[in-house]
Amino acid sequence: MRFGVVVFPGSNCDADCYHVVKEVLGEEVDYIWHRETSVAGFDALILPGGFSYGDYLRTGAIASLSPIMPALIEFAQKGGLVIGICNGFQILLEAGLLPGAMLKNDSLQFRCLPVNLRVKAIDTPFTCLLQEDQVLTVPIAHGEGNYFCDDEVLEELQRNRQIVFTYCDREGNETRKANPNGSKANIAGIVNRERNVLGMMPHPERCAETILGGRDGYYILASMVNWFKGACR
Amino acid sequence: MKDKPVWREMGLTDEEYAQIRNILGREPNYLELGMFAVMWSEHCGYKNSRPVLKLFPTSGPRVIQGPGENAGVVDIGDNQALVFKIESHNHPSAVEPYQGAATGVGGIVRDIFTMGARPIAILDSLRFGPIEDERVRYLFSGVVSGIGGYGNCLGIPTVAGEVYFEESYQGNPLVNAMCVGLANIDDIALAVAGEIGSPLMVVGAKTGRDGIHGATFASEELSEESADKRPSVQVGDPFMEKLLIEACLEIIREDLVFGMQDLGAAGLTSAVAEMAGKGDRGVEIDVLLVPRREEGMTPYEVMLSESQERMLICPKPGKEDRIREIFDKWGLDAAVIGRVTGDGIFRVKEGDQVAGEVPVAGLTKMCPVYYRQAEEPDYYREKKAFDPMSLPEPEDYNLALKQLLASPNIANKEWVYTQYDYQVMINTAIVPGKADAAVMRVKGHKKGVALTADGNGRMVFLDPFRGGMLAVCEAAQNLACTGAKPLALTNCLNFGNPEKPHVFWQFEQAVKGMAAAAKELEIPVVSGNVSFYNETNGEAIYPTPVVGMVGLIDDIEKRTDMAFKNDDDLILLIGG
Amino acid sequence: MYKGKVHVTLKKGVLDPQGDAVKRSFHVLGYKGVDDVRVGKYIEVKLDEKSKEAAYRLLVEMCDRLLANPVIEEYQVEVVEVE
Amino acid sequence: MYKGKVHVTLKKGVLDPQGDAVKRSFHVLGYKGVDDVRVGKYIEVKLDEKSKEAAYRLLVEMCDRLLANPVIEEYQVEVVEVE
Ligand SMILES: Nc1ncnc2c1ncn2[C@@H]1O[C@H](COP(=O)(O)OP(=O)(O)O)[C@@H](O)[C@H]1O
Numbered sequence: 001m002r003f004g005v006v007v008f009p010g011s012n013c014d015a016d017c018y019h020v021v022k023e024v025l026g027e028e029v030d031y032i033w034h035r036e037t038s039v040a041g042f043d044a045l046i047l048p049g050g051f052s053y054g055d056y057l058r059t060g061a062i063a064s065l066s067p068i069m070p071a072l073i074e075f076a077q078k079g080g081l082v083i084g085i086c087n088g089f090q091i092l093l094e095a096g097l098l099p100g101a102m103l104k105n106d107s108l109q110f111r112c113l114p115v116n117l118r119v120k121a122i123d124t125p126f127t128c129l130l131q132e133d134q135v136l137t138v139p140i141a142h143g144e145g146n147y148f149c150d151d152e153v154l155e156e157l158q159r160n161r162q163i164v165f166t167y168c169d170r171e172g173n174e175t176r177k178a179n180p181n182g183s184k185a186n187i188a189g190i191v192n193r194e195r196n197v198l199g200m201m202p203h204p205e206r207c208a209e210t211i212l213g214g215r216d217g218y219y220i221l222a223s224m225v226n227w228f229k230g231a232c233r
Numbered sequence: 234m235k236d237k238p239v240w241r242e243m244g245l246t247d248e249e250y251a252q253i254r255n256i257l258g259r260e261p262n263y264l265e266l267g268m269f270a271v272m273w274s275e276h277c278g279y280k281n282s283r284p285v286l287k288l289f290p291t292s293g294p295r296v297i298q299g300p301g302e303n304a305g306v307v308d309i310g311d312n313q314a315l316v317f318k319i320e321s322h323n324h325p326s327a328v329e330p331y332q333g334a335a336t337g338v339g340g341i342v343r344d345i346f347t348m349g350a351r352p353i354a355i356l357d358s359l360r361f362g363p364i365e366d367e368r369v370r371y372l373f374s375g376v377v378s379g380i381g382g383y384g385n386c387l388g389i390p391t392v393a394g395e396v397y398f399e400e401s402y403q404g405n406p407l408v409n410a411m412c413v414g415l416a417n418i419d420d421i422a423l424a425v426a427g428e429i430g431s432p433l434m435v436v437g438a439k440t441g442r443d444g445i446h447g448a449t450f451a452s453e454e455l456s457e458e459s460a461d462k463r464p465s466v467q468v469g470d471p472f473m474e475k476l477l478i479e480a481c482l483e484i485i486r487e488d489l490v491f492g493m494q495d496l497g498a499a500g501l502t503s504a505v506a507e508m509a510g511k512g513d514r515g516v517e518i519d520v521l522l523v524p525r526r527e528e529g530m531t532p533y534e535v536m537l538s539e540s541q542e543r544m545l546i547c548p549k550p551g552k553e554d555r556i557r558e559i560f561d562k563w564g565l566d567a568a569v570i571g572r573v574t575g576d577g578i579f580r581v582k583e584g585d586q587v588a589g590e591v592p593v594a595g596l597t598k599m600c601p602v603y604y605r606q607a608e609e610p611d612y613y614r615e616k617k618a619f620d621p622m623s624l625p626e627p628e629d630y631n632l633a634l635k636q637l638l639a640s641p642n643i644a645n646k647e648w649v650y651t652q653y654d655y656q657v658m659i660n661t662a663i664v665p666g667k668a669d670a671a672v673m674r675v676k677g678h679k680k681g682v683a684l685t686a687d688g689n690g691r692m693v694f695l696d697p698f699r700g701g702m703l704a705v706c707e708a709a710q711n712l713a714c715t716g717a718k719p720l721a722l723t724n725c726l727n728f729g730n731p732e733k734p735h736v737f738w739q740f741e742q743a744v745k746g747m748a749a750a751a752k753e754l755e756i757p758v759v760s761g762n763v764s765f766y767n768e769t770n771g772e773a774i775y776p777t778p779v780v781g782m783v784g785l786i787d788d789i790e791k792r793t794d795m796a797f798k799n800d801d802d803l804i805l806l807i808g809g
Numbered sequence: 810m811y812k813g814k815v816h817v818t819l820k821k822g823v824l825d826p827q828g829d830a831v832k833r834s835f836h837v838l839g840y841k842g843v844d845d846v847r848v849g850k851y852i853e854v855k856l857d858e859k860s861k862e863a864a865y866r867l868l869v870e871m872c873d874r875l876l877a878n879p880v881i882e883e884y885q886v887e888v889v890e891v892e
Numbered sequence: 893m894y895k896g897k898v899h900v901t902l903k904k905g906v907l908d909p910q911g912d913a914v915k916r917s918f919h920v921l922g923y924k925g926v927d928d929v930r931v932g933k934y935i936e937v938k939l940d941e942k943s944k945e946a947a948y949r950l951l952v953e954m955c956d957r958l959l960a961n962p963v964i965e966e967y968q969v970e971v972v973e974v975e
Contacts, residue, residue: 009564010472012388016659019676033562049657051386053917054472056910057850057931058878062917065875094878101880106826110381112654141385141654148823148881182826206656211674211789213664329963442905466963468902470909527905540907564916810927816934831935834958840950844893844938851899851934852914855927871923875914 001228002028004042006072006088008063009034012050013085013205020205021046024218025225034066044081044224045072047088049141049203059102059144060090069095081125081224082197086142089189089199098192098199099157100149106182110143114213115180117188117202118168121161124191126198128232129223135172136165136216138202140180145201147183147190154185165189165200239263243270249601256595264533264581264589268596271499271537272506275765278600281731282763285741288748289758295720296757302423303344303495304414305759307721309785311678312418316350319358319411319686319725319781321764325466326408330375334408335383335469336541341412342387343495346478347544349422349485350414353658354673355384356686357394357410358725358779359649362403364641369398372406380410381652386471387478391653392661392671394686398641401690404769409725409762411686411781415675420485426508426516427491427547429575433505433518434553435496436560436567437477437543441526443467444500444539473542473565480563481544487559489552496543502536502596504545505571506579510597517580518571520588532581532588547573607741608734616695667794669711674789681789683717685782690727690775697739697776701746708782709754716792717784722751724761724780729773731765739776747778756782810892811856811864816885817877818849852876855891864888893975894939894947899968900960901932935959938974947971 003021007014014031021029032039039045052063063069076082076097084092092098105111117136119127130136149157157163165188169178174186181201189200204217226232240250243266253261253269261269275281291299297314298306304318322337338355345352357380362369373396384391389412426433444467484490492511494504501523509516520535530538546567548556553569560567574580579596581589592599627633637643650665662681663672670685687708693700709719724747729736751758767774786792797804819825828846835843854871858864865888877884902908911929918926937954941947948971960967 010386010475012386012475012657016657019659023676050388051472051475053913054386054470054475054909056472056913057875061875061878062913065917065921093880099880101878103824103881104826108826108830109378110385110652110654112385112656113651139656141656143385146826150822203656206659209659211662212656212659329961332964438907441907443907468907468909468964470907470912472909472913526907818934818936828935831958835954838957840954842940842950843954844940845936846938847936849934849936851901851932852911853901853928853930853932855929857925857927867923867925871918871926874921875917 001043001225002030002041003044003046004030004032004039005046005048006032006068007034008052008066010050010052010054011048011087013048013203014050016205017046017048020208020221024208025221027225032068034063034068036068037071039071039075043228045075047082047084047091049086049088052087052091058094060087060094063091064094073097076197079194079196081228083126083224084199085203085205086201089201090144092197092199097197098190099153100147102144103146103148104144105146111180112139112141113180114139115202116168116170116178117165118172118174120166121164124164124195124198125227126220126223127164128227129219133172135168135170137207137214138204138217139206140202142201145181145183147187149184157190160193162190162193163187164191164198165202240266240270243267244274245270249273252601256592256599262589264536265591267533267537268502268589268591271502272596273600275763277499277503279763280601281603281605281765282726283602284604285744288744290748290752291757291759293721293755293757296759297418297421299757299759300761303347305721305723306348306421307759307783308418309680309682313675314416314418314421315682315783316345316348316414316416317412317723317781317783318344318760318762319409319723319779320344320762321725321727322408322410323405323727323764323767326376327372327406329466330372331379331382332466332468334376334379335471336467337408337410338380338383339469339471339474339541340497341410342389342474343497345412345414346481347422347424347493347495348414348416349420350416351482352389352412352414352478353660354413354671354684355389355391355410356684356781357391358407358686358688359394359396360402360407360690360777361398362400364398366403369403376406376408377649377652383469383471385654387475388657390655390657390661392655392673393665393684395688396646396649397690399690399775401775405767405774407727407767407774407777409727409779411723413684413783422485422490422493424494424508425492425511426514426573427549429514429573431491431547431550431573432553432569433516433571433573434546434548434556434567434569435523435543436546436565438470438473438540439524439526440535440538440543441540442530442534442538445534445537467539467541469541476563476565477542477544480560480565483559484556487555489549489556491547491549494545496545498539500536500538506593506596508545508547509573509579509593513577515574515576515578515580515593516571517574517582519582519584521584522568522570524566524568532583536581605731605737606734607738609738610735662789663715663792663794667796668715669795670715670717672715672786672789672792679788681786681792683712683715683784683786685711686779687711688777688779690777693739693743693778694775697742698746701743701778702750704778704780705747705750705754705756708780709756712782712784714793714795715786717786719754719756719782719784721757721759722780722782723759724778726761726763727767727774727777727779728765729768736773743776743778747780811858811861811888812891813854813856813864813868814887815852815854815868815872815876816849817852817882818847819881820883823881861888861890894941894944894971895974896937896939896947896951897970898935898937898951898955898959899932900935900965901930903964903966906964944971944973
């Protein structure tokens with residue numbers, strides 16, 4: 001399976017994603033510079049975390065207009081697997097591939113810490129190796145992860161079971177206190193209606209190896225491989 | 234009109250002015266005088282500290298580069314090296330905490346990638362007045378978010394540091410930032426100018442009027458008027474710096490440059506002079522070729538601007554086009570601003586006009602050196618006579634313990650480090666809060682590196698010699714506790730006004746103490762920074778040397794953090 | 810030469826963490842009469858266009874494409890001539 | 893009831909990284925006529941004050957204390973009456 005990691009000026013988790021795909025998943029991977037206009041030959045795309053364009057104006061806004069984006073959007077519309085992590089999630093929102101928008105964390109502070117995530121849907125290419133309602137520990141590191149959408153969109157997300165991860169306490173309760181940024185309905189990650197595009201604020205690539213304190217993130221990325229190879233369905 | 238001659242306004246003494254006249258054999262013009270003033274400031278010239286700094290042991294089997302370059306370099310095996318340095322940004326942070334701290338991070342990170350190393354970690358050592366004070370809280374939160382705001386955006390983890398609150402830092406907080414880089418030994422680049430005729434290029438941000446005379450600002454005491462020195466504060470652009478890191482490392486990997494130098498304190502003047510000085514070259518630059526952000530800038534302003542996020546590059550012959558291509562890929566402009574010459578003269582032109590002409594050596598090697606007078610202060614003898622046993626025993630030990638734990642100096646620092654991305658680059662194997670040093674893996678190897686920054690101003694105040702020793706020992710112990718062998722250290726010496734004999738005594742004693750410990754433990758000093766004039770209204774801070782140290786763990790699987798692991802494990806106390 | 814002035818504000822109903830924080834700190838500072846604070850963006854753009862209309866049209870397009878996010882924000886545009 | 897409108901902009905000569913980034917991306921998008929972009933803040937505050945003058949005075953004080961950073965920013969204040 002061949003992954004593409006899209007690199008925007010200011011991306012800074014690109015090398016981390018590359019490392020995990022290559023060294024931990026053992027799959028093929030290449031960088032895709034944002035000025036390219038084709039994603040031919042890739043089976044899955046990763047929009048990595050970081051501060052594309054310095055996060056100036058709005059997080060992800062300038063990157064969402066990059067030359068690579070039309071090809072990426074077409075790839076997604078044809079059913080290709082796309083995962084946006086942190087800044088990647090923000091870019092997917094700005095590009096309209098996922099509904100909603102990001103606001104500043106309610107604390108107004110950048111927050112870097114491990115959080116608990118409840119797995120809300122396992123019938124996606126990103127969670128097929130996980131259990132429903134399983135609680136994962138995955139790090140976050142962001143200043144704008146306060147997911148917002150209006151009530152209609154929220155209802156739709158719930159109706160279509162597009163909410164994939166929520167912030168929760170250790171027991172899986174989606175409490176206000178467990179929410180690190182004020183996001184609506186404790187949302188940490190969502191998929192599109194077709195379920196092939198995931199955006200999530202936490203960083204699975206930061207917890208894919210035991211030396212970094214945990215492997216819960218590994219299963220998210222490994223799910224993509226299993227799904228692609230037909231082992232999940 | 235002015236009651237002071239212009240050189241004194243610029244921070245030069247009458248004798249220094251006479252020396253400059255001697256060097257030139259004539260009166261300097263305003264530009265030339267400005268160039269001397271910044272280069273001969275304490276910040277750039279180390280004129281009050283150089284003789285004392287010679288006391289440090291600086292060599293060892295693993296030292297590849299000791300003090301004198303942008304950063305120190307130590308061998309960690311497998312053709313790899315750690316490149317690291319610590320630096321202060323105290324005064325800018327006192328005036329504008331967010332931008333002051335942010336640009337402090339930006340500056341120290343540039344020192345590291347200038348050397349051809351990929352920055353892999355940032356550490357921060359912070360000191361403020363008592364946290365109950367409203368202004369202190371403003372400074373503290375501004376500094377922390379400034380460090381985070383800049384470092385997080387660069388994608389370099391901030392992995393360790395320290396925070397203290399003490400009366401003595403009320404008006405003059407200390408903000409020291411350290412950066413550690415990892416390099417292939419073959420890729421290490423030094424700040425040297427190339428062959429005669431080689432072009433010099435500037436790349437990165439455009440030059441503006443910001444920060445003119447920042448170097449002299451850093452070498453002055455803070456006073457009520459400092460608030461009016463505000464234009465000295467710059468706004469950082471971490472996004473630009475991130476692009477610079479990637480582009481500069483790319484041109485080094487392709488071996489396209491002779492030398493590279495970041496533009497920091499004293500801007501172009503210092504960068505050009507230092508680069509030329511190392512190769513005994515001269516240099517001719519045209520200020521009209523320097524890309525500017527503002528109209529109507531004078532040669533003086535261009536030469537002394539401290540606009541951030543700029544680099545000076547000396548390309549190898551025929552490599553300019555490839556360099557331009559790489560910079561263009563990253564959306565950066567590179568401009569040729571002049572050439573290396575063989576005459577040892579630093580010539581500044583504005584088009585056809587010569588705006589200034591000074592010998593490079595005059596700015597660098599001939600910077601005056603002062604042997605200040607040291608005098609043991611009275612307080613030292615008084616405090617030494619104090620008998621701790623004269624303190625009453627606490628009536629309630631539980632209460633005493635709780636009070637200790639509630640002290641802001643001992644309390645958990647989570648509020649600080651959770652604002653820093655300490656995990657990006659996925660190397661942090663011991664994260665902040667889990668041990669007294671951070672441990673980073675080196676991808677593809679069994680080994681790991683441990684990093685720490687420590688200091689204790691109160692101890693140094695009470696006994697500068699032993700306090701200096703202690704700073705080195707504490708850092709070494711912090712590393713050892715994670716399973717690392719200490720390799721080398723960098724240091725930031727934060728002191729008051731060295732022209733005061735008791736401050737100079739503190740300085741000299743502390744350095745002697747640090748040097749003694751470094752020798753004994755065989756941990757050489759490979760880089761450092763001196764920050765004098767940390768005073769408010771005549772009152773000096775506690776003498777505060779901060780030690781940044783790196784160590785090596787042969788097998789990272791054997792690293793240890795401080796958590797108790799299993800029931801029934803033994804607890805031993807050693808040393809003491 | 811024209812100067813475009815753009816005000817980007819959060820839509821009604823979108824919560825404003827920054828505005829709320831500012832309001833709270835005003836209350837802490839003793840300004841009890843502060844009722845509501847909303848923080849938005851103010852952007853000035855110099856435009857080298859032939860006519861005021863052209864500049865205005867361009868600016869609206871730029872707002873739609875980049876300067877504002879319609880999910881959460883609304884904008885107001887104004888153009889003045891400058892030399 | 894009064895509404896205060898505050899524009900906080902960077903002082904002249906202070907680097908505006910955000911504005912520069914926006915300008916560059918407009919150029920990439922083909923808007924070559926964009927000459928200069930400066931990004932500031934626009935803040936609206938509801939004030940429960942007796943008079944327009946009092947509201948104005950309060951707003952200026954608030955700008956000095958909290959809304960603007962005098963080291964790098966300057967501000968403009970306007971007050972209108974609302975019901
Ligand atoms: N300013 C800071 N930046 C990053 N990490 C910090 C900072 N201050 C403290 N820490 C981290 O918090 C932990 C505890 O710090 P501290 O209480 O100073 O430890 P100690 O005094 O035992 O060295 C350490 O892991 C340290 O690196």
